[in-house]
Amino acid sequence: MTDLAARNEHILVVDDDIRIRQMLIRYFEDEGYRVTAVGDGGAMRDCLQKTPVDVILLDLVLPGGEDGLMLARDVRSRSDVPIIMLTGRDDVVDRIVGLEIGADDYIPKPFHLREVLARLRTILRRRQPPVAAPSAEAQDVIHFDGWRLDLGRRQLVTADGTEIVLTTGEFDMLAALARYPGRVFSRDVLMDITHGRRLEAFDRTIDAQIARLRKKVERDPKQPALIKSVRGIGYVFTGRSAP
Incomplete structure (x- = not known):
């Protein structure tokens, strides 16, 4: 797909x-x-x-x-x-x-x-080709719009050095999205990454988790600039990557 x-x-x-x-x-x-x-x-x-x-x-x-x-x-x-x-x-x-x-x-x-x-x-x-969840040993660091996402240490840090506390699911979701900016992820794929296909996980679980994540990373969660919705499909990360 x-x-x-x-x-x-x-x-x-x-x-x-x-x-x-x-x-x-x-x-x-x-x-x-x-x-x-x-x-x-x-x-x-x-x-x-x-x-x-x-x-x-x-x-x-x-x-x-x-x-x-x-x-x-x-x-x-x-x-x-x-x-x-x-x-x-x-x-x-x-x-x-x-x-x-x-x-x-x-x-x-x-x-x-x-x-x-x-x-x-x-x-x-x-x-669908699997999208692996970030490994705990991963050493990648992703920079976007002043943010620093350290996949190895599982830390999200703002431009002024403040660490933002994320749950395991929130971090895995942000990491999956940020690693592939511009890629549209269906809710099913995000469900696989963050919930391991557990039967109790469903579309609304993903929407609720995205809403919580937006409150932590967006300037205006009601007008998201980093994690945007794609009607009828899922979500896409639109943050600007930096070296």
């Missing part, structure tokens, strides 16, 4: 039920994703030939003589794009076959949209 596309992945929905397609389009677009929705295998192939996708939500029962299992097998023979199977049939055999031919997950209908989102995020996160 590119820096600016940290939360703009392209989802391809393949389902013959127009109501489900419209529901998934609205929900995932509101979450910041790009969504294309089609009703059969032929339209799915046309889409895959024209544009890359990051994940496919594929219904098991489809019109036109090709079911989701056949389409999943065809896709997997040519691509490693993640596939989440959606089906109203509660058949264990179908589920096992779907996973054996390369589907990444299997969600029965009716489903809860938050569950689909959680499963999708988990799959996409696995494919």
Whole structure:
């Protein structure tokens, strides 16, 4: 995933039920994703030939003589794009076959949209190149806008030499952002860095931590100049680095 596309992945929905397609389009677009929705295998192939996708939500029962299992097998023979199977049939055999031919997950209908989102995020996160949390032994020092961030000593110091006390999570988050100025970090990536993917961590945890961090490093936390929000994606560090 590119820096600016940290939360703009392209989802391809393949389902013959127009109501489900419209529901998934609205929900995932509101979450910041790009969504294309089609009703059969032929339209799915046309889409895959024209544009890359990051994940496919594929219904098991489809019109036109090709079911989701056949389409999943065809896709997997040519691509490693993640596939989440959606089906109203509660058949264990179908589920096992779907996973054996390369589907990444299997969600029965009716489903809860938050569950689909959680499963999708988990799959996409696995494919994202990891961003390591700063090591305790790191000796890097980052200077920006008069601030001094010592990664080895885990200290943040102002221009006049005052040390600002940060929690472990606040320091790890600032370090990750400051090491890559201009890079847009999704909340999921920041969650991995600062919380180690703990189940109790979620988007609002990250937003609250950013808010606390802004109070310590921004002149005006309500008009941040160092850590800016990127609507629908996450956050970006815009501090001016110095040697």
